[in-house]
Amino acid sequence: MKSYNFGLIVCLSVFCIFGAPAQTPINSVQETIKTQVKSRIDNNYSVGTVVAFFESGKETYFTYGYANADKKQVILPQSVFEIGSISKTFTSLLLADLVQKKGIRLEDSVEKYLPDSVKIPSFNGRKITFADLATHTSGLPRMPTNIVPKNPENPYVDYGVKELYVFLKTAQLQNGMGNYNYSNVGVGLLGHVLTRISGESYEQLLQNVICTPLKMNETSTLNSSTWLTTGHVDNKPVAHWDFDIMAGAGAIRSNAEDLMRYLRAELDLSAGASAGAMKQSQQPLHVVDSTLKMALGWHITAAANDEIYWHNGGTGGYRAFAGFSQKSNKAIVILNNSTQSVDDLGMCFFNPSVTIIPSKKPLILPKQAMQSFVGTYKIEPKLELEITLENNQLFAKMTGEAIVPVYPETETKLFCREVNATIDFFWNDKGEFDKLILDLNGDKMPAMRK
Missing domain, CATH: 3.40.710.10 (DD-peptidase/beta-lactamase superfamily)
Known part of the structure; x- marks a missing residue:
């Protein structure tokens, strides 16, 4: 585990x-x-x-x-x-x-x-x-x-x-x-x-x-x-x-x-x-x-x-x-x-205006599709987001933060259950993900794959 x-x-x-x-x-x-x-x-x-x-x-x-x-x-x-x-x-x-x-x-x-x-x-x-x-x-x-x-x-x-x-x-x-x-x-x-x-x-x-x-x-x-x-x-x-x-x-x-x-x-x-x-x-x-x-x-x-x-x-x-x-x-x-x-x-x-993390059902994807998300993406010179896959479960880890499980929402989007965060991935001409946008409580952070 x-x-x-x-x-x-x-x-x-x-x-x-x-x-x-x-x-x-x-x-x-x-x-x-x-x-x-x-x-x-x-x-x-x-x-x-x-x-x-x-x-x-x-x-x-x-x-x-x-x-x-x-x-x-x-x-x-x-x-x-x-x-x-x-x-x-x-x-x-x-x-x-x-x-x-x-x-x-x-x-x-x-x-x-x-x-x-x-x-x-x-x-x-x-x-x-x-x-x-x-x-x-x-x-x-x-x-x-x-x-x-x-x-x-x-x-x-x-x-x-x-x-x-x-x-x-x-x-x-x-x-x-x-x-x-x-x-x-x-x-x-x-x-x-x-x-x-x-x-x-x-x-x-x-x-x-x-x-x-x-x-x-x-x-x-x-x-x-x-x-x-x-x-x-x-x-x-x-x-x-x-x-x-x-x-x-x-x-x-x-x-x-x-x-x-x-x-x-x-x-x-x-x-x-x-x-x-x-x-x-x-x-x-x-x-x-x-x-x-x-x-x-x-x-x-x-x-x-x-x-x-x-x-x-x-x-x-x-x-x-x-x-x-x-x-x-x-x-x-x-x-x-x-x-x-x-x-x-x-x-x-x-305060009822607080943003509540929505409940979503994960999309079931084949392992090859899950593997396509895996990589390290640079947000800033000293800030990176790493996506890993273990036992058919995707995980995300930002520099200095705890590792958290993430789940497919679509074939190009992951979501987190623990915080109000989504990650949108974008294809390049080779059909590979080469960049993403992390949306954390409305704060959008683009990142390029290393």
Whole structure:
């Protein structure tokens, strides 16, 4: 099976799909999301999805599909999913809790809480702080450069503290420090340092600080829940992901009911054991651009005269989205046990003018026709798009981005299910594809075959 990527997801392309505010009735928006969920599952984009809505003071759930494609187990609000990088908001909340209770400061150097033998990179004499790690401004890369999993289907299970410390000694900061550079290893390091300060494991911290007080009984980093669903790639079951030292970056499994408790607690900051920490974790600390800020773990996107706090997540066979708005007092959780992104549906809940990825049925082509797409196409001097074919499945990979499956829409056009993208190919006089136009959220990028 094709190994997709080790990323736990934040899809920056979602930032550019906001349009002008639209006045749409509440029920209409929810029905649009439900219709899209049904369409994607009916067209084999996904296997099973749970959506939790909180709006106008009312909490409702919608489920469709299966917990396991082979066994046809019906999916329920209690069904548990891997939530990937949404775990980062929990890790940042644990940080805020320690700031409130233990007297550490967001401006403290992380290095002083590591063994004396462990050195981490600095920039112009400035050391990486807790705030840097939680806002993705440390300059650390997205992934540790020394992660070489024995089993690519479960890439984090054998990456431990020894490997992390080796990486830190030689790590190179990207874009210096102080610029947004999404980093899984940065938040993995953050989770590890929090366990050293507290003297508890990441699972113990998670349960004691967040899950037990909020009665999130099905939320854990362990694979022990009887409600645990199966992840899928192209509707085929795949292995669950397990974590060691990188737990803080994406190890949590949860269900829609628990995550809605979490988001409603984020909306109600008047009481509760974590209210002070949640309030601190929502404070904007870094401005990325005119529409995006970073709080502790949360991305804050400005749209439709509102500010949306959100995070997405993805593991080998899952995608997830969680978001809330203090201004409109509403929240949404979408959990999906396949690699079909749900970011567009999550954002649509807050702004109905968001472009929704259309559901399309792939055109079945013979292998020779599929092979004709294969090649490397140059968009810019340092930006290329590579099309590959493996086991009768086409894949696309742009420089610096994750590899994604693509599907024939016509004999000269491919489409992507994970983002709103199509690729039009053009024949030369020899009957070969020699150029293409990539359309990514309406941004058209021509490229020539190398």
